[in-house]
Amino acid sequence: MKPGQMVNKKPFEAVVREQGPTVLRVCRAILGVHDADDAWSDTFLAALQAYPALPSEANVEAWLVTIAHRKCIDHVRAGTRRALPVDHPPEQSSSLGIPGDGHEELLDALAGLPPKQRQAVAYHYLGGLPYKDVAALLGGTAEAARRAGADGVKSLRSALTIHQSLAHTSSKGDI
Amino acid sequence: MTLELSPDHAEVISLLHPLDAGLEPAIASLHARLARDAQLTHTLDIAYRIVDSPLGKLLLAATDRGIVRVAFELEDHDAVLQLLANTVSPRILQAPARLDDAARELDEYFKGTRTEFGLTLDFRLSRGFRLNVLRHLPRIPYGSTASYAQVAQAAGSPNAVRAVGTACATNPLPLIVPCHRVVKSDGNFGGYLGGSEAKRALLRLEAAA
Numbered sequence: 001m002k003p004g005q006m007v008n009k010k011p012f013e014a015v016v017r018e019q020g021p022t023v024l025r026v027c028r029a030i031l032g033v034h035d036a037d038d039a040w041s042d043t044f045l046a047a048l049q050a051y052p053a054l055p056s057e058a059n060v061e062a063w064l065v066t067i068a069h070r071k072c073i074d075h076v077r078a079g080t081r082r083a084l085p086v087d088h089p090p091e092q093s094s095s096l097g098i099p100g101d102g103h104e105e106l107l108d109a110l111a112g113l114p115p116k117q118r119q120a121v122a123y124h125y126l127g128g129l130p131y132k133d134v135a136a137l138l139g140g141t142a143e144a145a146r147r148a149g150a151d152g153v154k155s156l157r158s159a160l161t162i163h164q165s166l167a168h169t170s171s172k173g174d175i
Numbered sequence: 176m177t178l179e180l181s182p183d184h185a186e187v188i189s190l191l192h193p194l195d196a197g198l199e200p201a202i203a204s205l206h207a208r209l210a211r212d213a214q215l216t217h218t219l220d221i222a223y224r225i226v227d228s229p230l231g232k233l234l235l236a237a238t239d240r241g242i243v244r245v246a247f248e249l250e251d252h253d254a255v256l257q258l259l260a261n262t263v264s265p266r267i268l269q270a271p272a273r274l275d276d277a278a279r280e281l282d283e284y285f286k287g288t289r290t291e292f293g294l295t296l297d298f299r300l301s302r303g304f305r306l307n308v309l310r311h312l313p314r315i316p317y318g319s320t321a322s323y324a325q326v327a328q329a330a331g332s333p334n335a336v337r338a339v340g341t342a343c344a345t346n347p348l349p350l351i352v353p354c355h356r357v358v359k360s361d362g363n364f365g366g367y368l369g370g371s372e373a374k375r376a377l378l379r380l381e382a383a384a
Contacts, residue, residue, distance in 0.1 A: 010260065016268070
């Protein structure tokens, strides 16, 4: 869309359809599958409320990722269960992934990352935020956010490689 | 959107791909939950639903005041929703439950078992003379027709025959507000938002019942 052009705001339904999956991936990466649903709901309800006031030329995806970031923090602060490596994975997550598809392994690996790394990976790679915007959310410089993202990816790769079940052949995976 | 892509961007995305497990059904149930929560918190300005009908898919939309829009497929539902976003509010969600009554009454109408609608209507998309015309249309009884000239007279402006035509052609609540019962004085059907075939079918349905 060209800047300066009068842009009409889409019906919110279209926003949910277009951005719903992105926001859910981000919430899953930050909180794990179970709490992600609540964070997604809080995010979209808050977004719906604020939507009329959003400038029509705003980047809707970045706006939603920012709201999701705050809602995820609320969830962690509220003391809801956090995505930590668990001895017995909750029963319900078994229905969400085909066993052996790497779902549990990835969630465990993400939960094992320091929060800033996990957030940097989620917001940059899943949420599509440039590192300067990630830095605005996490504090610090864009370079620090980039490092956190890179370190996070490195840790994920090694955690998932150790988990030999993932037959992931990567030219860069030789850590 | 400009994004400085890391050289390994695509590879990281595929590394994170297991997060997509069960994503679609999860989104579907979260959407339903959002529609419910939005109604409960009065955050939703327009609820809509798409229903099947003998005239094709119909879009039904409601505000908290009542049914605000009925649209034929021919009108392009996406365009209709965008116009509602521009003119009423962009806080629009597919929230079928809110339109249960409207869907049921329309269904009964198409089956020939309903001759009048008992729905609360929101006329905010119409004003002035057009609104005046629309308010008169339900007085044309089921199964009969009136000419544009007769409606003009009934609406208090006998010379405004053309304006009656415009009011019917821009009726935001077709079917429920029966603009299909207004025909040309020479007996021709005249135009219709849903196409002249649809108008013919409706008049046939009402004549048969």
